[in-house]
Amino acid sequence: xxxxxxxxxxxxNLDLVTEGLVIQTFGNVSGIDRASGLVVIKPSGxxxxxxxxxxxVVVELETGKVVxxxxxxxxxxxxxxxLYRAFKDVGGIVHTHxxxxxxxxxxxxxxxxxxxxxxxxxxxxxxxxxxxxxDEITSxxxxxxxxxxxxxxxxxxxxxxxxxxxxxxxxxxxxxxxxDAVHNAVILEYLAHLASETLKINPATGSMQGVLLxxxxxxxxxxxxxxxxx
Amino acid sequence: xxxxxxxxxxxxNLDLVTEGLVIQTFGNVSGIDRASGLVVIKPSGxxxxxxxxxxxVVVELETGKVVxxxxxxxxxxxxxxxLYRAFKDVGGIVHTHxxxxxxxxxxxxxxxxxxxxxxxxxxxxxxxxxxxxxDEITSxxxxxxxxxxxxxxxxxxxxxxxxxxxxxxxxxxxxxxxxDAVHNAVILEYLAHLASETLKINPATGSMQGVLLxxxxxxxxxxxxxxxxx
Amino acid sequence: xxxxxxxxxxxxNLDLVTEGLVIQTFGNVSGIDRASGLVVIKPSGxxxxxxxxxxxVVVELETGKVVxxxxxxxxxxxxxxxLYRAFKDVGGIVHTHxxxxxxxxxxxxxxxxxxxxxxxxxxxxxxxxxxxxxDEITSxxxxxxxxxxxxxxxxxxxxxxxxxxxxxxxxxxxxxxxxDAVHNAVILEYLAHLASETLKINPATGSMQGVLLxxxxxxxxxxxxxxxxx
Amino acid sequence: xxxxxxxxxxxxNLDLVTEGLVIQTFGNVSGIDRASGLVVIKPSGxxxxxxxxxxxVVVELETGKVVxxxxxxxxxxxxxxxLYRAFKDVGGIVHTHxxxxxxxxxxxxxxxxxxxxxxxxxxxxxxxxxxxxxDEITSxxxxxxxxxxxxxxxxxxxxxxxxxxxxxxxxxxxxxxxxDAVHNAVILEYLAHLASETLKINPATGSMQGVLLxxxxxxxxxxxxxxxxx
Numbered sequence: 001x002x003x004x005x006x007x008x009x010x011x012x013n014l015d016l017v018t019e020g021l022v023i024q025t026f027g028n029v030s031g032i033d034r035a036s037g038l039v040v041i042k043p044s045g046x047x048x049x050x051x052x053x054x055x056x057v058v059v060e061l062e063t064g065k066v067v068x069x070x071x072x073x074x075x076x077x078x079x080x081x082x083l084y085r086a087f088k089d090v091g092g093i094v095h096t097h098x099x100x101x102x103x104x105x106x107x108x109x110x111x112x113x114x115x116x117x118x119x120x121x122x123x124x125x126x127x128x129x130x131x132x133x134x135d136e137i138t139s140x141x142x143x144x145x146x147x148x149x150x151x152x153x154x155x156x157x158x159x160x161x162x163x164x165x166x167x168x169x170x171x172x173x174x175x176x177x178x179x180d181a182v183h184n185a186v187i188l189e190y191l192a193h194l195a196s197e198t199l200k201i202n203p204a205t206g207s208m209q210g211v212l213l214x215x216x217x218x219x220x221x222x223x224x225x226x227x228x229x230x
Numbered sequence: 231x232x233x234x235x236x237x238x239x240x241x242x243n244l245d246l247v248t249e250g251l252v253i254q255t256f257g258n259v260s261g262i263d264r265a266s267g268l269v270v271i272k273p274s275g276x277x278x279x280x281x282x283x284x285x286x287v288v289v290e291l292e293t294g295k296v297v298x299x300x301x302x303x304x305x306x307x308x309x310x311x312x313l314y315r316a317f318k319d320v321g322g323i324v325h326t327h328x329x330x331x332x333x334x335x336x337x338x339x340x341x342x343x344x345x346x347x348x349x350x351x352x353x354x355x356x357x358x359x360x361x362x363x364x365d366e367i368t369s370x371x372x373x374x375x376x377x378x379x380x381x382x383x384x385x386x387x388x389x390x391x392x393x394x395x396x397x398x399x400x401x402x403x404x405x406x407x408x409x410d411a412v413h414n415a416v417i418l419e420y421l422a423h424l425a426s427e428t429l430k431i432n433p434a435t436g437s438m439q440g441v442l443l444x445x446x447x448x449x450x451x452x453x454x455x456x457x458x459x460x
Numbered sequence: 461x462x463x464x465x466x467x468x469x470x471x472x473n474l475d476l477v478t479e480g481l482v483i484q485t486f487g488n489v490s491g492i493d494r495a496s497g498l499v500v501i502k503p504s505g506x507x508x509x510x511x512x513x514x515x516x517v518v519v520e521l522e523t524g525k526v527v528x529x530x531x532x533x534x535x536x537x538x539x540x541x542x543l544y545r546a547f548k549d550v551g552g553i554v555h556t557h558x559x560x561x562x563x564x565x566x567x568x569x570x571x572x573x574x575x576x577x578x579x580x581x582x583x584x585x586x587x588x589x590x591x592x593x594x595d596e597i598t599s600x601x602x603x604x605x606x607x608x609x610x611x612x613x614x615x616x617x618x619x620x621x622x623x624x625x626x627x628x629x630x631x632x633x634x635x636x637x638x639x640d641a642v643h644n645a646v647i648l649e650y651l652a653h654l655a656s657e658t659l660k661i662n663p664a665t666g667s668m669q670g671v672l673l674x675x676x677x678x679x680x681x682x683x684x685x686x687x688x689x690x
Numbered sequence: 691x692x693x694x695x696x697x698x699x700x701x702x703n704l705d706l707v708t709e710g711l712v713i714q715t716f717g718n719v720s721g722i723d724r725a726s727g728l729v730v731i732k733p734s735g736x737x738x739x740x741x742x743x744x745x746x747v748v749v750e751l752e753t754g755k756v757v758x759x760x761x762x763x764x765x766x767x768x769x770x771x772x773l774y775r776a777f778k779d780v781g782g783i784v785h786t787h788x789x790x791x792x793x794x795x796x797x798x799x800x801x802x803x804x805x806x807x808x809x810x811x812x813x814x815x816x817x818x819x820x821x822x823x824x825d826e827i828t829s830x831x832x833x834x835x836x837x838x839x840x841x842x843x844x845x846x847x848x849x850x851x852x853x854x855x856x857x858x859x860x861x862x863x864x865x866x867x868x869x870d871a872v873h874n875a876v877i878l879e880y881l882a883h884l885a886s887e888t889l890k891i892n893p894a895t896g897s898m899q900g901v902l903l904x905x906x907x908x909x910x911x912x913x914x915x916x917x918x919x920x
Contacts, residue, residue, distance in 0.1 A: 023420055025458075026347070045458030072459055075449065097347045102424055106345040107432035115566040116629045117486070117557045134441045141445055168438040169346045190483055194562055196430055200656055202567035208628040211594045215601055219535065227535045228485075228505025253880055255918075256807070275918025302919055305909065327807045332884055336805040337892035364901045371905055398898040399806045426890055575796040576859045577716070577787045650713055654792055660886055662797035668858040671824045675831055679765065688715075688735025689762055 001068055002040055005031050006053040009040045012092065012178035017048045019186050021098040028074040031092045031178035032084050037061045041080060043071035061085065075142065082146025083174065087158040092178030094185040097170045100192035101185075104128070105165035111195050112207045118191050119208065119216035120227075123160040126188065127152045129167050145169070160221075163188045231298055232270055235261050236283040239270045242322065242408035247278045249416050251328040258304040261322045261408035262314050267291040271310060273301035291315065305372065312376025313404065317388040322408030324415040327400045330422035331415075334358070335395035341425050342437045348421050349438065349446035353390040356418065357382045359397050375399070390451075393418045461528055462500055465491050466513040469500045472552065472638035477508045479646050481558040488534040491552045491638035492544050497521045501540060503531035521545065535602065542606025543634065547618040552638030554645040557630045560652035561645075564588070565625035571655050572667045578651050579668065579676035583620040586648065587612050589627050605629070620681075623648045691758055692730055695721050696743040699730045702782065702868035707738050709876050711788040718764040721782045721868035722774050727751045731770060733761035751775065765832065772836025773864065777848040782868030784875040787860045790882035791875075794818070795855035801885050802897045808881050809898065809906035813850040816878065817842050819857050835859070850911075853878045 012029040016022045025048070030041035040056045057073040059066050064081055066073060074080075080093045096102075104111050104126075111126040113119055129148045136144040149164050149172060162184040163173035173188050175181035198205050207213075220227040242259040246252045255278070260271035270286045287299040287307075294311055296303060304310075310323045326332075334341050334356075341356040343349055359378045366374040379394050379402060392414040393403035403418050405411035428435050437443075448454055472489040476482045485508070490501035500516050517533040519526050524541055526533060534540075540553045556562075564571050564586075571586040573579055589608045596604040609624050609632060622644040623633035631652075633645035658665050667673075678684055702719040706712045715738070720731035730746050747763040749756050754771055756763060764770075770783045786792075794801050794816075801816040803809055819838045826834040839854050839862060852874040853863035861882075863875035888895050897903075908914055 024417070043459070075456065099420075099424060099427060102345065102347060103427035103431055106424065106428040106438075107435050109432055114628070115562065117562060131439065132442070134439075137439070137441045137445050168344070168442055187484070190559075194559060194566065196427060197560060197563035197656060198566040199431060201563055201659060202569055205567050208566075209591065209594075209597070211597045212592070212628055215597050229503070229532055254877070256810075273919070305916065329880075329884060329887060332805065332807060333887035333891055336884065336888040336898075337895050339892055361899065362902070364899075367899070367901045367905050398804070398902060426887060429891060574858070575792065577792060647714070650789075654789060654796065657789060657793035657886060658796040661793055661889060662799055665797050668796075669821065669824075669827070671827045672822070672858055675827050686765065689733070 002033055002036075002038060002058060003053070005033055005040045006056040006058075009042070009056050009092075009178050010051060010053040012094070012182045013042050013051060014048060015179075015182045016094070016096060016185070019182070021096045021185060021189060022048070023097070027094070027096040028076055029092065029094045029178050029182060030074075030077075030080045032061065032090075034091075038067060039077075039081065039084060041073050041077055043069070043073060044075050046071065076145075078140070078142035079146040079149075079172070082143055083149060083172070086146075086150040087153075087174065089159055089176070090174045091176050092174060092181035094173045094178075094181040095170070096173075096185055098185070098189045098192075100196055101163075101165055101171035101188050103196065104192050105170045106168060108167045111165065111192055112205070113213055114195055114198050114205055115208055116212065116216045117194060119213045120220050121184070121187050122162070122191070123217045123221075124213065125207065126161065126163050126165060126191070127156075128165045131167050160217075232263055232266075232268060232288060233283070235263055235270045236286040236288075239272070239286050239322075239408050240281060240283040242324070242412045243272050243281060244278060245409075245412045246324070246326060246415070249412070251326045251415060251419060252278070253327070257324075257326040258306055259322065259324045259408050259412060260304075260307075260310045262291065262320075264321070268297060269307075269311060269314060271303050271307055273299070273303060274305050276301065306375075308370070308372035309376040309379075309402070312373055313379060313402070316376075316380040317383075317404065319389055319406070320404045321406050322411035323402065323404045324408075324411040325400070325402050326415055328415070328419045328422075330426055331393075331395060331401035331419050333426065334422050335400045336398060338397045341395065341422055342435070343443055344425055344428050344435055345438055346442065346446045347424060349443045350450055351414070351417050352392070352421070353447045353451075354443065355437065356391065356393055356395060356421070357386075358395045361397050390447075462493055462496075462498060462518060463513070465493055465500045466516040466518075469502070469516050469552075469638050470511060470513040472554070472642045473502050473511060474508060475639075475642045476554070476556060476645070479642070481556045481645060481649060482508070483557070487554070487556040488536055489552065489554045489638050489642060490534075490537075490540045492521065492550075494551070498527060499537075499541060499544060501533050501537055503529070503533060504535050506531065536605075538600070538602035539606040539609075539632070542603055543609060543632070546606075546610040547613075547634065549619055549636075550634045551636050552641035553632065553634045554638075554641040555630070555632050556645055558645070558649045558652075560656055561623075561625055561631035561648050562629075563656065564652050565630045566628060568627045571625065571652055572665070573673055574655055574658050574665055575668055576672065576676045577654060579673045580680055581644070581647050582622070582651070583677045583681075584673065585667065586621065586623055586625060586651070587616075588625045591627050620677075692723055692726075692728060692748060693743070695723055695730045696746040696748075699732070699746050699782075699868050700741060700743040702784070702872045703732050703741060704738060705869075705872045706784070706786060706875070709872070711786045711875060711879060712738070713787070717784070717786040718766055719782065719784045719868050719872060720764075720767075720770045722751065722780075724781070728757060729767075729771065729774060731763050731767055733759070733763060734765050736761065766835075768830070768832035769836040769839075769862070772833055773839060773862070776836075776840040777843075777864065779849055779866075780864045781866050782871035783862060783864045784868075784871040785860070785862050786875055788875070788879045788882075790886055791853075791855055791861035791879050793886065794882050795860045796858060798857045801855065801882055802895070803903055804885055804888050804895055805898055806902065806906045807884060809903045810910050811874070811877050811907075812852070812881070813907045813911075814903065815897065816851065816853050816855060816881070817846075818855045821857050850907075
């Protein structure tokens with residue numbers, strides 16, 4: 001069942017380790033098969049060492065019910081499902097506690113677009129969610145984490161700003177598929193690191209010029225892109 | 231004599247090196263056999279390279295007397311013994327001079343619980359001890375280091391906050407056994423690093439919401455935990 | 461056609477990866493053959509893994525026309541060409557988004573000569589360009605990036621200060637040839653890191669004494685140099 | 691001639707690379723044979739890769755004359771010789787531009803003894819020299835660098851504080867022999883890093899209590915030491 005997707009999601013989870021984005025059993029990647037309405041996700045609290053495609057858990061997009069697996073799905077599964085339901089073009093989602101992006105999340109600050117490295121991938125800042133209410137935390141916490149992210153992206157194309165930092169928590173990134181989501185999580189971590197180092201030199205650094213932001217983003221994305229090979 | 235424990239303690243000491251928590255001969259791990267009242271600990275000032283289980287030193291919990299060994303025990307042995315006597319559920323103790331946790335110790339500040347990465351392991355801040363008095367330093371220094379830690383944990387379950395930073399010194403971490411203590415020392419170092427990076431972005435960052443702290447800690451610990459596999 | 465130069469430029473591009481100066485497909489190196497007026501440069505957006513000399517693109521210095529290749533040249537080619545036209549003694553150019561130099565670029569600050577490590581290679585600060593105007597960004601952006609660098613070096617020998625940080629963007633470095641340009645990009649990254657760490661300790665640190673700057677630069681460069689072997 | 695010392699000095703120079711204390715051809719180590727009044731030192735500007743004992747240069751302590759070698763000695767040789775003449779118990783000297791120690795040198799600040807990691811090796815702060823005068827820089831610069839270090843250690847036992855940061859320049863470390871000097875340079879870099887990280891958390895952190903400093907230094911050094919094996 002969904003063998004190719006399981007393999008892709010398993011590989012994407014292991015890539016998190018290779019890329020240095022996770023410690024211990026933290027972090028999880030999922031991918032969705034839109035046709036069948038099924039989501040494949042990492043099991044909860046299982047070591048990366050020895051992780052195989054058959055350990056991936058299949059759940060229903062609409063209900064969260066486990067369709068196939070002896071293992072429990074990631075404890076963050078409900079967050080992933082809320083995002084897949086709201087972000088129709090997203091095919092893969094990553095959650096990590098990677099160092100620099102998590103530091104921005106803990107600082108409860110959006111990551112400003114400070115330069116062209118950022119603008120090449122993100123069309124503006126990496127948003128930070130508002131704090132959750134006590135009610136949102138004590139009931140349906142994981143689903144509500146998804147809801148507060150969706151609220152943050154009201155009116156924003158999620159593929160133009162493919163990540164968020166959840167206040168007092170850490171980053172979620174996404175993409176066209178699981179592989180692309182990991183790629184964006186890697187870029188996010190670099191941008192977060194770069195922005196931190198920039199603040200060290202000039203604490204007042206804010207966003208770059210809007211015209212330069214547009215120039216770089218649209219040079220790589222959209223109908224007039226001219227970066228890379230045809 | 232206590233061959234299995236010696237092997238476990240030796241491996242835990244070597245894991246400190248693999249995890250990047252020690253430089254030179256700094257750092258030491260011990261484990262306790264509660265039934266016999268004996269503690270196994272690293273010898274003092276011996277290089278990690280070539281360290282073997284038979285080099286581990288066995289001392290009496292109550293007296294500190296060396297029961298078996300040609301080598302002197304770690305100069306911090308008296309600190310370990312005081313902690314074992316006060317913290318009845320602790321089975322292993324680690325002391326390091328790891329970079330980020332030691333920086334917090336030198337800054338003489340507790341590490342606040344700034345986010346869920348922290349809350350997944352610690353039920354609140356990592357405490358910092360008060361400064362020791364001249365008398366405490368000049369006589370029975372190592373035992374008094376233990377006493378000041380115990381004083382800091384008055385009314386706190388040491389397994390709910392499994393480490394401390396000793397002011398102007400460095401971290402001590404502990405756990406159910408020597409392996410678990412090293413695991414907690416690794417997490418502590420990551421949390422200390424993460425908290426430092428957070429301050430760089432927002433120097434005013436303090437503790438996270440208490441409700442969120444409880445949610446994450448109790449999601450992984452205690453009777454209602456639902457993280458990981460059954 | 462220009463086989464030796466293609467090999468040198470390809471190797472220099474791969475050295476960027478080895479030296480840790482690039483992530484993803486960012487970064488590009490070029491080299492010039494002054495006799496024929498031809499420039500060899502990395503193709504746009506091609507992965508470093510598997511990059512070969514035959515992938516390098518040959519373009520005309522004066523027109524930017526591709527002379528030989530099935531691949532598009534780097535999107536930054538126009539910047540390189542403007543620099544080669546203005547800096548007659550430069551034989552190789554590097555552009556990266558390396559962490560610390562880019563942080564200075566994002567902070568929109570020149571990197572002061574804070575010590576002898578810097579003075580051994582740079583005869584003064586690493587300049588930072590002014591912000592580009594909206595017009596400069598929206599038309600001929602890449603060529604105008606070159607023009608604003610050239611404007612910054614008015615009256616400065618580019619081989620005495622072999623790099624610049626472009627505001628809100630990142631560093632360009634150069635040298636006698638492609639290999640030397642990469643060498644200077646490596647040194648620049650170390651100097652940028654060193655200067656950032658210095659600000660952390662003393663935020664008021666400015667330039668070193670002029671006499672000491674001259675002493676170190678001229679000890680290694682110019683007719684009275686006495687560093688190294690004859 | 692002095693084959694054993696050449697081998698030791700060569701190995702110590704290569705250890706600088708292994709320990710991550712040098713980039714490019716920066717850095718040099720020397721060792722002295724007090725009986726013959728001869729100093730063995732690294733040649734100037736020679737790559738570490740392929741460096742062999744026979745490349746080491748032998749110079750006279752009193753005159754600086756090269757006794758044996760086809761290669762020029764390190765451009766910092768005169769600094770080493772001044773230190774050997776003033777510090778009679780020193781057997782090896784190291785100069786590096788290692789990141790964190792050099793940052794303190796550029797910040798023109800002594801490194802305070804902030805905790806026991808420092809006190810285990812240094813009996814107080816790592817001193818910083820005063821700025822050199824224009825005259826001292828323009829004539830006999832390298833010898834004067836040594837003189838300003840010696841001036842800084844007036845009344846201090848150099849083996850109780852086995853390093854200095856030279857303002858706007860970088861660290862010199864020393865020890866009983868070349869190996870011990872490299873060991874102290876490694877510790878110095880860790881202490882410099884640790885002190886920087888501490889300032890990030892609490893910029894007001896100063897020296898530790900004097901009683902605690904004495905306790906830790908004397909626990910490892912001097913007649914009442916009880917650290918390590920007998």
